[in-house]
Amino acid sequence: MEEVILEFDKLTKKFPGVVALDEVSFDIFRGEVHALVGENGAGKSTLIKIVTGVYQKTSGEVFYQGKSINFRSPHDALQNGIAAIYQEFNLIPALTVAENIFMGHHFVRGKFVDWKKMEEEARKLLDFLEVDIDVNSRVRDLGVAKKQVIEIAKALSHNAKVLIMDEPTAALAQKEIKTLFRIIRFLKESGVTIIYISHRLEEVYEICDRVTVLRDGKFVATKPVKELKVEELIRMMVGREVGERFPRVSHTIGEEVLRVEGLTRPGVLENINISLHQREILGIAGMVGSGRTELLRAIYGVDPWEEGKIFIRGEEVKITSPPEAISLGIALLPEERKTQGLILLLSVLDNLGLPILPNIANAGFIDEDRLKQIGEEMVEAMNIKTPSLYQRVMYLSGGNQQKVVLGKWFARKCDIYLFDEPTRGIDVGAKVEIYQLMNRLVSEGAAIIMVSSELPEILAMSDRILVMREGKIAGEVNREEANQELILNLALGGKNHYARTP
Amino acid sequence: MPEPLETKKEKVSLVERFFILWDRIGILLAFIVVCILFGILTPVFFNPLNILNVIRQVSIIGVIAVGMTFVILLGGIDLSVGSVVAFTGIIAAGFQVKWGGSLFLSIVIPLLIGGGIGFLNGFISTKGGLHPFIVTLGTMSIFRGATLLVAKGRPISGMSRSFRFIGAGMIGPIPFPVILFLGSVIIAAIILRRTVFGRYIYAIGGNEEAALLSGIRVDRYKISAFTILGFLSALSGLILTSRLNSGELVAGEGYELDVIASVVIGGTSMMGGEGGVYGTLIGALLIGVISNGLNLLGVQPYWQMIVRGSIIILAVLMDKMKRRFRTA
Numbered sequence: 163m164e165e166v167i168l169e170f171d172k173l174t175k176k177f178p179g180v181v182a183l184d185e186v187s188f189d190i191f192r193g194e195v196h197a198l199v200g201e202n203g204a205g206k207s208t209l210i211k212i213v214t215g216v217y218q219k220t221s222g223e224v225f226y227q228g229k230s231i232n233f234r235s236p237h238d239a240l241q242n243g244i245a246a247i248y249q250e251f252n253l254i255p256a257l258t259v260a261e262n263i264f265m266g267h268h269f270v271r272g273k274f275v276d277w278k279k280m281e282e283e284a285r286k287l288l289d290f291l292e293v294d295i296d297v298n299s300r301v302r303d304l305g306v307a308k309k310q311v312i313e314i315a316k317a318l319s320h321n322a323k324v325l326i327m328d329e330p331t332a333a334l335a336q337k338e339i340k341t342l343f344r345i346i347r348f349l350k351e352s353g354v355t356i357i358y359i360s361h362r363l364e365e366v367y368e369i370c371d372r373v374t375v376l377r378d379g380k381f382v383a384t385k386p387v388k389e390l391k392v393e394e395l396i397r398m399m400v401g402r403e404v405g406e407r408f409p410r411v412s413h414t415i416g417e418e419v420l421r422v423e424g425l426t427r428p429g430v431l432e433n434i435n436i437s438l439h440q441r442e443i444l445g446i447a448g449m450v451g452s453g454r455t456e457l458l459r460a461i462y463g464v465d466p467w468e469e470g471k472i473f474i475r476g477e478e479v480k481i482t483s484p485p486e487a488i489s490l491g492i493a494l495l496p497e498e499r500k501t502q503g504l505i506l507l508l509s510v511l512d513n514l515g516l517p518i519l520p521n522i523a524n525a526g527f528i529d530e531d532r533l534k535q536i537g538e539e540m541v542e543a544m545n546i547k548t549p550s551l552y553q554r555v556m557y558l559s560g561g562n563q564q565k566v567v568l569g570k571w572f573a574r575k576c577d578i579y580l581f582d583e584p585t586r587g588i589d590v591g592a593k594v595e596i597y598q599l600m601n602r603l604v605s606e607g608a609a610i611i612m613v614s615s616e617l618p619e620i621l622a623m624s625d626r627i628l629v630m631r632e633g634k635i636a637g638e639v640n641r642e643e644a645n646q647e648l649i650l651n652l653a654l655g656g657k658n659h660y661a662r663t664p
Numbered sequence: 665m666p667e668p669l670e671t672k673k674e675k676v677s678l679v680e681r682f683f684i685l686w687d688r689i690g691i692l693l694a695f696i697v698v699c700i701l702f703g704i705l706t707p708v709f710f711n712p713l714n715i716l717n718v719i720r721q722v723s724i725i726g727v728i729a730v731g732m733t734f735v736i737l738l739g740g741i742d743l744s745v746g747s748v749v750a751f752t753g754i755i756a757a758g759f760q761v762k763w764g765g766s767l768f769l770s771i772v773i774p775l776l777i778g779g780g781i782g783f784l785n786g787f788i789s790t791k792g793g794l795h796p797f798i799v800t801l802g803t804m805s806i807f808r809g810a811t812l813l814v815a816k817g818r819p820i821s822g823m824s825r826s827f828r829f830i831g832a833g834m835i836g837p838i839p840f841p842v843i844l845f846l847g848s849v850i851i852a853a854i855i856l857r858r859t860v861f862g863r864y865i866y867a868i869g870g871n872e873e874a875a876l877l878s879g880i881r882v883d884r885y886k887i888s889a890f891t892i893l894g895f896l897s898a899l900s901g902l903i904l905t906s907r908l909n910s911g912e913l914v915a916g917e918g919y920e921l922d923v924i925a926s927v928v929i930g931g932t933s934m935m936g937g938e939g940g941v942y943g944t945l946i947g948a949l950l951i952g953v954i955s956n957g958l959n960l961l962g963v964q965p966y967w968q969m970i971v972r973g974s975i976i977i978l979a980v981l982m983d984k985m986k987r988r989f990r991t992a
Contacts, residue, residue: 464877488879496877503877505870507937516867516878519860526859570878 164191166225167355168213168324173222175208182208184379185222190324195346195356197366197387200376200399201589203559206359209376210326214246215239226324237266245317246326249333251309253316255302260284262301263315287315291345306450307338314345318354325349326357331365332587335449335615336650343369361589362616363392377401400591408622409594411601415625416440418476419609420492420578422461425470430456432633434470438578438609443600445624446613448653453633454613455497458580462494463487474578488517490578493571497582497613499560503567506556510548511537513555513566517574540569545595561592568599579603581612585619597623617646629653690982691931691943695950702957709960716839722952723845724907725919726945727900729926730848731782731893733944735796736927737856737869738889739936742785744800745897745923747807749916752778752901754811757820757911760827767826775898781807782894786887796890804920812913821910831907841903848896852941865889869936925972926951929979950975 168190175183183205190196198206211217213224215233223230226242233239236246253262260277261268263284269276284297293311301309310330317325327346331339346356346369358370366373367387375382375398382398396407418439425434431453438444448454459465461472463481472479474490481487484494496502504513514537515528522532537551544565548558555566564584571579584600585593600610600623614620620627627639629652637652702709728745735742752774759770785803789796833840856862864885868875876882900919905911930947932939954975958968 462877483881484877485879485881494877496874501871502873505867505874505937507870508866512863512867515863516875516880519863523860526861528858528860528863530858 164194166190167192167227169223169225170209171223171225173209173212173224174220175205175212175217176220182379183212183219186376186379186381187222188374188381188384190355190357191372192323192355193350193353194371195350195358195369197370197373198357198359198376199361199363199366199373199395200382201559201561201591203378204376204399204589205379206376207328208379210246210328210357210359213239213324214244214326240320240322243321243323244326245320245322245324246328247310247313247317247330248328251313253301253309253312256300258298258300259288259295259304259312260297262312263287263297263319265316267319283319284315287318290318291315291348293341293345306333307335307341310334310342311345314349318349322354324355324357326359328359329361329587330358331360331362333450335451337449337654339365361587363395363590364618366395367392375399396590399589402591407590407594408619409597409601410623411605412625413441413604415442416607419474420461420611421473423471423473425457425460425467425472427456427460427465427467430465430633431460431467434635436611436628436635438611440607440609441604442625443604443610443612443623445620445627446611446630447617447620447627447649448630448636450615452630452653454630455582456633457630458494458582458611458613461487462492462580464494488574488576491576492578492580493574493576495564495567495571495579495581495584497586499563499567499587504555504563507554509552510541510546510555510558510566511551514540514570514573516570521574536573540573543572544569544599559589559592561588561595564588564592564596565599568596572603577608579608579610581610581614583614584612585614585616593619617649620649621646691929691946691950691979695946695953698950698953698957702953702960706957706960709957714956714960718952718956719842719845719949720839720907721956722948723839723841724900724904725922725926725952726845726948727841727848727903728893728897728919728923729930729944729948730845730852730941731889731896732923732927733852733930733932733939733941734856734865734889735893736924736932736934737865737936737939738886739869739872739934740789740796740886740889741924741934742782742796742800742890742893743920744781744785744803744807745893745900746916746919747804747811748778748781748894748897749901749904749919750811750913751781751807751814752898753905753915754815754820754911754913756827756902756905757823758814760823761820765824767824770827771830771902774902775895778898778901779891779895782891782897783887785894786890789890790883790886811915815911815913817913819910819912823906823909828906828909831903831905841907844899844903848899849941849945856940861885861888866937869938871937922951925976928983929976931983933983934980947979 166189171187172185173183174185186209200206208217212219215235215238219232254265260281264280269279269283281297288295288297291311291314295308295311301312330342334342350356360366370387372384372386373390373395374384375395377399416439418437420438422434422436426432434457446454456465460467463483463486472481479490500506511533515533518536519528522529534551541548541551546565546569547562555563558566585596588596604610612624621644625641627644627649629636629639629649631653639648708714732742732745755777756770756774759766759773781803785796785800788794789799829840831841835843856865864880867880868882868885872882901916904915926948927944928934929950930939930943932943951972954972955968958971
């Protein structure tokens with residue numbers, strides 16, 4: 163019989179006008195890796211925030227080690243051994259690794275910080291996790307993966323018994339994910355309970371023991387991962403059949419619309435050559451930091467570059483700012499939807515209108531009727547689920563937010579789309595919708611470059627795949643010959659004879 | 665932030681609407697309560713002469729606060745407004761008294777200079793990548809010094825009758841500065857609500873990077889907002905100089921505080937992206953009424969400063985609470 167460490171009993175949380183959690187009951191065993199899945203808005207974050215004391219429950223009970231708890235603050239939860247690692251790390255960049263690990267409970271000797279002891283203890287913790295990080299380096303000098311390890315070490319320094327990880331792999335490269343999983347397994351063996359939240363179902367199957375599905379704030383099921391098929395899991399999350407996960411439609415490739423020749427930005431991009439055609443989806447794979455995002459930003463005129471040429475529909479162009487790119491029909495769907503793609507405080511309509519306002523204004527005055535009409539068209543065309551055009555986008559789900567970003571360019575009638583991680587952090591059902599929208603764009607004559615860290619998505623949706631490594635194009639792979647291994651090999655620098663090197 | 669459920673979202677927006685309404689009415693309510701309170705405590709308060717006096721006084725700060733609303737909506741700040749008031753005031757006085765007495769030049773040149781200083785503030789902070797706080801801290805000192813330099817250390821007094829109209833004239837029962845103030849409020853409100861410029865101000869203040877990636881020429885709009893503020897500061901300088909019948913060296917000292925307070929009390933977020941100019945109107949009136957009322961009650965100026973400071977903090981706290989409730 164497994165020992166229950168956390169138990170939820172009819173846990174309910176109401177916000178003004180919204181029931182975010184509706185009588186949710188399930189339990190979590192000591193020492194298991196328990197996945198929490200559900201679409202955006204399912205109530206996962208709310209549940210976590212109640213456990214960690216960020217929110218207070220409305221009704222119901224949470225039992226922790228057999229006792230009813232009601233933490234008033236994250237500090238409270240931490241004191242009791244419940245720690246959470248969010249996507250945005252809570253680290254202080256200017257301070258050292260050791261200081262960050264023991265933030266809030268510095269070792270002191272008298273009135274002074276006991277640096278020696280702190281470094282020693284930090285080193286012990288990192289050794290325990292079997293990672294090699296200098297405890298005296300500044301956190302700002304470290305990469306995402308190492309920062310995450312420091313967060314884990316920080317949690318352990320509080321003797322965390324329950325560790326909650328919210329989308330821990332979102333910003334990690336394949337290799338780093340392996341390290342993370344090793345650490346998770348290790349922690350599990352040491353008796354730490356892990357609650358694992360992720361949209362990547364492959365990971366749930368790889369690392370988790372049991373999975374709990376939430377939908378619309380309600381509990382759907384808790385099952386051992388082994389007894390659950392992916393299709394069934396997705397159906398439980400979405401509440402309906404999703405159909406194919408990657409609904410690809412092939413199109414006749416048209417003429418070249420974008421050509422990049424020898425694009426170079428020292429230290430970032432080196433001699434990049436790209437040819438993109440009408441009705442084509444060109445996938446770009448590669449590790450985080452391989453220059454994928456930088457390439458899109460260079461084409462879009464956000465970041466400067468030194469050498470090279472860009473041709474749009476056969477004509478050489480000089481793009482030095484986003485407005486110039488947009489006037490040539492180029493649109494960018496940035497990597498970070500919330501911080502780069504949208505203005506969260508503004509309404510759906512305001513966001514949709516951003517790139518087109520000057521086109522529908524007379525002497526600076528906006529034609530409100532026209533704007534509203536375009537807004538309605540886009541909400542319909544993109545199938546954006548919103549109660550009204552005047553809803554602030556911050557209240558929409560991730561998938562619907564991404565549709566707003568897409569709609570904004572669709573309204574502007576752009577036809578060369580640069581997609582950077584178009585489905586990151588979006589739930590399964592909405593992903594399919596984004597793919598369908600991509601198909602639709604392509605069928606209407608657009609061309610798409612899609613940068614993605616999710617290989618299944620790249621493999622399924624692209625006509626051709628470019629793999630980037632260290633600022634260079636490491637190889638080009640045809641749709642027919644592409645597979646996960648081949649791409650990883652190229653991305654990591656392995657030899658491959660099938661791939662053409664430009 | 666929670667992720668409200670699709671099906672129940674309509675209620676959320678109702679709640680949100682309630683808070684937006686409460687936000688506007690809240691400050692208005694505070695204003696009315698304060699007025700009634702002073703009316704009861706000192707009967708002189710509702711005397712027409714006193715009311716005229718208050719709104720005339722408010723106009724001088726208010727005109728600048730309208731411009732500051734643009735800059736704060738963009739997430740910026742301008743500390744140099746008081747020095748711009750003094751500098752443009754002394755230039756106006758110079759043209760009135762020393763350099764030929766042309767009414768036209770003594771109005772147009774200061775306005776151009778004010779706009780120019782605003783442009784400079786915006787240009788340096790955007791193109792140089794400096795925080796406007798630092799840039800305008802610099803220009804604040806520069807133009808206070810320039811004021812002393814131009815005036816050679818002494819006030820310039822004795823304006824023409826026609827110039828005196830700007831600050832002391834009446835159109836019917838309404839003082840001319842009040843018309844300038846209300847006019848600028850209405851024009852600013854229309855710009856913010858109905859024009860591309862206005863919508864882009866909110867967009868940039870809400871999320872500068874997203875605005876940039878959406879193809880908005882962020883720098884251009886920022887510079888424009890600072891230019892508008894400089895222009896309106898100069899207008900305030902003209903009103904003040906005309907009203908005092910003198911270009912004073914210490915004119916506008918400390919104005920930046922009252923101006924920023926008006927905007928913030930009026931509900932515009934220091935983070936940018938939220939707020940509007942009607943709030944600023946009430947904010948400026950509230951500050952004006954409070955200092956007037958306390959004056960009438962014979963409260964020491966020291967206490968007035970303490971009261972004013974407390975109100976600013978209270979207003980921002982209320983704003984914060986509202987925000988927390990909305991996103992909770």
